[in-house]
Amino acid sequence: MTNSAPSEVRRATRDSTDSYLGGVASGLARHLALPVIWVRVAFILAAALGGMGIAMYAGLWMVLPTDDRFTDEAPGLASATRTGKRPGRVRRMADVGPTIAMGALAFGIVIMFESVFGRGALFWPIVLGIVGVALIWRQADEAQRERWLNTSERVDPVRAMFGSGTWASYARIFAGGALILSGLGLFALTSGGIGLAREIVVAGLLGVIGLALTLGPWIFRLASDLGEERAERVRSQERADVAAHLHDSVLQTLALIQNNAHDSATVARLARAQERDLRTWLFSEQKEEGASVAASLRALTAEIEDTYAVAVETVVVGDVAVTEDVAPIVHATREAMTNAAKHAGTDRIDVYAEVSPSSVEIYVKDRGIGFDPATMAGDRQGVRGSIVARMERHGGTAEIRSTPGAGTEVVLSMPLQEEKS
Amino acid sequence: MTRVVIVDDHAMFRAGVRAELQNAASPGALDIVADAEDVATAVAAIREHRPDVVLLDVHLPGGGGVEVMRQLGAATETRFLALSVSDAAEDVIGTIRGGARGYVTKTITGPELVAAIQRVAEGDAVFSPRLAGFVLDAFAGSIEVAAVDEDLDRLTEREREVMRLIARGYAYKEVAKELFISVKTVETHMSSVLRKLQLSSRHELTRWASDRRLL
Numbered sequence: 001m002t003n004s005a006p007s008e009v010r011r012a013t014r015d016s017t018d019s020y021l022g023g024v025a026s027g028l029a030r031h032l033a034l035p036v037i038w039v040r041v042a043f044i045l046a047a048a049l050g051g052m053g054i055a056m057y058a059g060l061w062m063v064l065p066t067d068d069r070f071t072d073e074a075p076g077l078a079s080a081t082r083t084g085k086r087p088g089r090v091r092r093m094a095d096v097g098p099t100i101a102m103g104a105l106a107f108g109i110v111i112m113f114e115s116v117f118g119r120g121a122l123f124w125p126i127v128l129g130i131v132g133v134a135l136i137w138r139q140a141d142e143a144q145r146e147r148w149l150n151t152s153e154r155v156d157p158v159r160a161m162f163g164s165g166t167w168a169s170y171a172r173i174f175a176g177g178a179l180i181l182s183g184l185g186l187f188a189l190t191s192g193g194i195g196l197a198r199e200i201v202v203a204g205l206l207g208v209i210g211l212a213l214t215l216g217p218w219i220f221r222l223a224s225d226l227g228e229e230r231a232e233r234v235r236s237q238e239r240a241d242v243a244a245h246l247h248d249s250v251l252q253t254l255a256l257i258q259n260n261a262h263d264s265a266t267v268a269r270l271a272r273a274q275e276r277d278l279r280t281w282l283f284s285e286q287k288e289e290g291a292s293v294a295a296s297l298r299a300l301t302a303e304i305e306d307t308y309a310v311a312v313e314t315v316v317v318g319d320v321a322v323t324e325d326v327a328p329i330v331h332a333t334r335e336a337m338t339n340a341a342k343h344a345g346t347d348r349i350d351v352y353a354e355v356s357p358s359s360v361e362i363y364v365k366d367r368g369i370g371f372d373p374a375t376m377a378g379d380r381q382g383v384r385g386s387i388v389a390r391m392e393r394h395g396g397t398a399e400i401r402s403t404p405g406a407g408t409e410v411v412l413s414m415p416l417q418e419e420k421s
Numbered sequence: 422m423t424r425v426v427i428v429d430d431h432a433m434f435r436a437g438v439r440a441e442l443q444n445a446a447s448p449g450a451l452d453i454v455a456d457a458e459d460v461a462t463a464v465a466a467i468r469e470h471r472p473d474v475v476l477l478d479v480h481l482p483g484g485g486g487v488e489v490m491r492q493l494g495a496a497t498e499t500r501f502l503a504l505s506v507s508d509a510a511e512d513v514i515g516t517i518r519g520g521a522r523g524y525v526t527k528t529i530t531g532p533e534l535v536a537a538i539q540r541v542a543e544g545d546a547v548f549s550p551r552l553a554g555f556v557l558d559a560f561a562g563s564i565e566v567a568a569v570d571e572d573l574d575r576l577t578e579r580e581r582e583v584m585r586l587i588a589r590g591y592a593y594k595e596v597a598k599e600l601f602i603s604v605k606t607v608e609t610h611m612s613s614v615l616r617k618l619q620l621s622s623r624h625e626l627t628r629w630a631s632d633r634r635l636l
Contacts, residue, residue: 077509085430085480086512087487087519275528283507311528315554315588318561350550350590354557363589409589 014066020102021134022061022141048109054130061137076282125187132179139172181205249277269309276302291322293360296330297353300337304349308341311348318355320416328394329360329414335386336364336410344368344408360414367407373400387412422449423542426470427456428463428489429478429504434527438476438504438534445531451538459483464492472499473542477521479505479512487519502541504529510555518619523547545608546615553588556618557581576614583610 012031014023025043029036046053080086110127184204188197253274260266280298294316301312322330333351340349346368353362383400387410391398396414425442429435435456442451454470457463460483467475467489477486490501501521505512513524522541525534526549537547548556560576576584579600586596597604 076507077512080480080485080507085482085485087485087515279506283509313550313590315550317554317557317588352550352554352585352589354585354588365590 012064014061014064022057022137023066024057024060024064027064028060044109048113051126058130058133066141125183125190128179128183128186132176132181132183135172135176135179139169139176142169142172245281249274249281265309269306272309272311273302273306276305292319293322293326293330293353293355294319296322297333297351297362300330300334301351304334304337304341308338310341310346312337312351313348314351314353316353316355320355320360325394325416326360326414328390329362329396329412332387332390332396332398332412333362333364335383335390336412339383340364340366340368340408340410344370346407357416359416362412363409364412365407365409370402370404370407372404373402422452423474423539424470424472425451425453425538426463426466426472426475427453428458428466428475428481428486429456430458430480430482432458441531442535442538446535451535460485460488460492463489467493467497467499471497474538475499475501476504476538477501477516479503479507479516485512486516486521490520500541500544502537502547510558513552513555514559514618517552517615520619522615523549524552525549526551544612546611548584548587548611548614550588550590553584556614557584557588559618576617580610580614580617583607584614587611 010031013027015026015030025039026036028034029039032039043053043057046056077086114123181201181204185197185201188200253270256270257267260270297314297316301314304310305312320326333353337349337351340346344366346366348367350365351362352365353360387400388398391412391414394414396412398413399411400408401411402408427435427438429438435458439453439456442453454472455466457466460481463475463477463481475489477489479486481489486501486503486505493499503513503516503521503524504527505516505524506527507513517524522544523537523546525537525547529537529549540547556576560581582600583596586599591599593604593607597607600607
């Protein structure tokens with residue numbers, strides 16, 4: 001593993017995908033590059049030694065941001081997600097099992113602890129309180145995650161607390177509250193009898209209600225302002241994006257099509273180019289930086305489709321940067337695609353590239369007229385010079401398989417030097 | 422006769438597919454019994470008409486094509502062929518894992534679509550070159566033999582070869598000829614890959630999917 005870009009500060013986040021409680025342990029493990037089980041065991045040990053682990057865990061839970069963010073999706077996918085045309089995130093029921101096991105384990109540890117050290121008046125109230133707070137924080141995480149997913153909607157204070165209001169979210173809040181209150185009650189009961197217990201619980205409840213009444217309207221207004229502002233910002237940005245893109249591409253193409261309405265080949269070519277462009281803009285996820293094999297092939301596809309009015313179906317598995325080793329195979333691919341487009345007399349070419357750690361293989365196939373490789377005319381400089389000789393010069397191989405009437409396939413292969421890491 | 426329902430949220434596209442299928446299919450081969458525009462109408466139409474094949478758009482109001490298959494459950498005899506303009510791997514693999522028996526893009530020609538529908542109706546899998554590429558990506562990388570507890574978690578060498586030929590643009594017949602096996606055997610391999618794609622809990626595949634919020 002290499003550490004790139006020293007200027008970039010690595011920030012720890014909580015891991016929202018691999019979590020039992022708040023994802024603190026797995027996030028920390030990722031940050032420190034330690035096995036997650038070590039971190040979990042360390043927390044549990046520290047918790048057993050006078051509760052230090054619990055305090056640390058809670059502190060980190062509070063300050064570490066979650067790694068759930070606005071996902072940066074292609075506009076088409078983002079729009080489909082917003083309008084509910086894609087399946088949403090499904091909760092994994094499998095997660096419940098380990099959490100129950102952890103809960104049972106924690107309960108066992110608590111019982112053991114108690115039997116060894118005896119119980120103080122503070123013990124059970126604190127345990128109850130901690131569990132209650134953990135439940136409520138967990139709900140805060142869930143609600144936050146849903147806010148990230150619902151980017152276009154206004155922030156609703158009720159939603160901010162309960163998320164989309166599944167029974168689990170209500171259950172978490174109320175169970176959490178009840179646990180904290182009963183922790184308080186239990187504390188009062190063990191230290192001062194039933195009367196004091198009732199008074200403390202009532203006082204606690206009144207305190208919560210009072211706070212809600214005084215701070216409630218303020219929070220409500222803050223949240224709705226925030227929500228409106230965000231919704232407006234998201235909307236206007238989207239509008240600007242779409243307008244700019246439509247103007248740059250679709251409008252221009254439509255104008256060109258009108259001008260060339262009599263020429264069906266040109267219209268088809270323009271329509272195909274525009275479709276490819278729009279599709280890439282809407283749905284393509286990988287916006288690779290620099291020159292990679294996949295990016296080069298995509299550019300080649302566009303170029304060949306535009307120049308020769310053929311459809312090119314390009315499939316790429318894996319990817320690697322175009323280095324000195326790889327450049328010859330890309331050039332040879334270009335030559336093979338050009339030959340197929342020019343000479344095969346077909347309207348469709350299939351290109352398949354597979355990048356493995358040890359080699360790059362590219363196949364260019366057409367179903368055109370084909371030729372007999374044995375009698376390949378000497379003047380077909382393209383094939384001999386640009387493909388076979390070029391590949392062999394750089395340590396690769398090229399094979400041309402062709403049958404008259406059935407089409408041609410060019411098989412290119414270039415070994416890669418294993419990177420020393 | 423193969424009974425077909427077309428599900429897509431664009432009316433123009435539904436009409437286009439309908440016309441295209443009627444042109445391309447031999448008379449009496451296909452019967453387009455209904456179309457639908459979202460999850461609710463699709464589920465209702467499929468329950469009412471019990472078609473052999475549903476052409477299912479991946480992106481659909483009401484939760485996507487996956488939701489249609491989920492609501493109908495495993496009991497249905499109907500088979501699904503995903504048809505989409507989206508090339509996002511996560512959506513395509515998600516739909517396959519949801520129960521679709523194949524995936525083709527909306528730029529497919531009429532005769533190819535008819536062939537794909539008939540293939541699905543017979544219970545075979547339909548892999549476009551693009552889907553074959555996604556499959557090879559999903560099962561890419563080496564996996565320690567000791568870590569494999571089920572055959573589901575990796576492709577056999579033969580299945581990988583078949584997938585690579587499909588990705589290279591070979592038709593089933595050409596794949597069979599190239600590998601010196603029968604078309605029937607090619608179909609068996611494809612079905613087996615489809616099953617692995619749907620059922621595998623391979624760590625890599627799961628992580629690949631959960632990175633993209635599929636699971």
